[in-house]
Amino acid sequence: MLKGHIAIATLRFPKGTCGEQIDAFARKSLWDVGLDYAHGTGHGVGSFLSVHEGPQRIGKAASGVALQPGMILSNEPGFYLTGQYGIRIENLIFVKECAEHHGFFEFEELTLTPIDRELIDADLLTDREREWLNNYHQRVRETLMPLVNEKTQVWLQEATQPIG
Numbered sequence: 200m201l202k203g204h205i206a207i208a209t210l211r212f213p214k215g216t217c218g219e220q221i222d223a224f225a226r227k228s229l230w231d232v233g234l235d236y237a238h239g240t241g242h243g244v245g246s247f248l249s250v251h252e253g254p255q256r257i258g259k260a261a262s263g264v265a266l267q268p269g270m271i272l273s274n275e276p277g278f279y280l281t282g283q284y285g286i287r288i289e290n291l292i293f294v295k296e297c298a299e300h301h302g303f304f305e306f307e308e309l310t311l312t313p314i315d316r317e318l319i320d321a322d323l324l325t326d327r328e329r330e331w332l333n334n335y336h337q338r339v340r341e342t343l344m345p346l347v348n349e350k351t352q353v354w355l356q357e358a359t360q361p362i363g
Contacts, residue, residue: 204225222257240276241274272291290310
């Protein structure tokens, strides 16, 4: 799930792209081993306190809605093995203009919480994925450290250590 989460978090896409056009990026690492998940990859989050508020979404089903700067979505690829377990990594992401490429958009993480390093098989990650995870954890640490008490700071420091 982490590979799919990072694939969406790091994606750059041209103006006019709809969520169904990027969904496969989140699923590719599962598809490579003959697996899939039966839920959407992300849903819109809006201003009326609905959990799933569109029209924006990331999923297999066509929405026909182009992602636009300012839209907030969830990024939550997952996998469920019936009767055994289920796992998702879910953050909220914000669509913004890409500073490096005119006419392209990218996502910014809004949720800042550590991803449990004990559940990560670092050998399965590419160098780019490790870099994203380490940078994300650094941002989590730098942003949250001044806001939490000393006991939580100790935990946060440990939880956001880089992986090799």
